[in-house]
Amino acid sequence: xxxxxxxxxxxxxxxxxxxxxxxxxxxxxxxxxxxxxxxxxxxxxxxxxxxxxxxxxxxxxxxxxxxxxxxxxxxxxxxxxxxxxxxxxxxxxxxxxxxxxxxxxxxxxxxxxxxxxxxxxxxxxxxxxxxxxxxxxxxxxxxxxxxxxxxxxxxxxxxxxxxxxxxxxxxxxxxxxxxxxxxxxxxxxxxxxxxxxxxxxxxxxxxxxxxxxxxxxxxxxxxxxxxxxxxxxxxxxxxxxxxxxxxxxxxxxxxxxxxxxxxxxxxxxxxxxxxxxxxxxxxxxxxxxx
Numbered sequence: 001x002x003x004x005x006x007x008x009x010x011x012x013x014x015x016x017x018x019x020x021x022x023x024x025x026x027x028x029x030x031x032x033x034x035x036x037x038x039x040x041x042x043x044x045x046x047x048x049x050x051x052x053x054x055x056x057x058x059x060x061x062x063x064x065x066x067x068x069x070x071x072x073x074x075x076x077x078x079x080x081x082x083x084x085x086x087x088x089x090x091x092x093x094x095x096x097x098x099x100x101x102x103x104x105x106x107x108x109x110x111x112x113x114x115x116x117x118x119x120x121x122x123x124x125x126x127x128x129x130x131x132x133x134x135x136x137x138x139x140x141x142x143x144x145x146x147x148x149x150x151x152x153x154x155x156x157x158x159x160x161x162x163x164x165x166x167x168x169x170x171x172x173x174x175x176x177x178x179x180x181x182x183x184x185x186x187x188x189x190x191x192x193x194x195x196x197x198x199x200x201x202x203x204x205x206x207x208x209x210x211x212x213x214x215x216x217x218x219x220x221x222x223x224x225x226x227x228x229x230x231x232x233x234x235x236x237x238x239x240x241x242x243x244x245x246x247x248x249x250x251x252x253x254x255x256x257x258x259x260x261x262x263x264x265x266x267x268x269x270x271x272x273x274x275x276x277x278x279x280x281x282x283x284x285x286x287x288x289x290x
């Protein structure tokens with residue numbers, strides 16, 4: 001249990017099962033502010049899955065991070081907190097980024113006596129140095145590279161572009177998850193990325209996902225659900241996928257499990273979308289094709 005965002009030491013904790021690196025965010029919802037970002041959604045999902053979970057992140061100390069108090073955190077103090085506004089109808093999404101916290105570099109990563117079993121680099125605003133991958137040769141190295149595709153125009157709207165170093169850094173990783181939207185539905189980019197990494201998953205919104213492994217691809221359909229909010233659904237998918245792949249070494253099963261949890265997550269709003277013990281157990285028990 002954490003005492004304050006700046007008070008944590010590696011020696012105070014058991015070895016981490018899951019470490020996610022990236023910004024937690026302030027998400028603007030009308031007149032309200034919610035805690036968000038891959039670090040928050042993935043960290044809480046990993047914790048819900050029973051993993052000893054840590055976050056390396058950056059934000060302004062005034063941000064309320066009480067929902068993360070069950071996680072280990074190392075925080076880089078920042079004048080700003082990365083601040084997003086997301087507008088989505090479950091199919092199309094427009095994002096705005098008004099502020100960006102300090103970048104996270106290799107120098108911000110502490111030494112671990114025992115390396116985390118799973119390391120997840122989850123940039124949301126091009127804030128994570130991909131060189132960090134090279135610091136964890138013994139961990140399962142996982143990426144959700146969406147933030148490396150993003151920039152912001154003069155109206156603060158998030159604009160998608162290319163990630164110039166994609167092939168280089170994918171070759172240092174073990175597993176990656178993107179959405180079709182991240183690469184602007186460019187199938188050539190998807191194929192090139194899939195060829196550069198052992199296991200690659202592409203989410204297709206409400207349709208489900210496709211999984212690439214050993215020059216083979218399989219589609220996994222999503223169940224029909226009542227849509228409420230999809231903020232964080234991609235992070236729930238990615239974390240569930242990384243976890244299930246780590247425990248089973250079966251990417252098809254990991255995809256099935258992740259599609260179920262991500263689909264059910266959109267029936268709840270924001271951090272309430274984190275999987276509950278009941279839905280996790282349900283996803284474990286259901287069979288492919290059911």
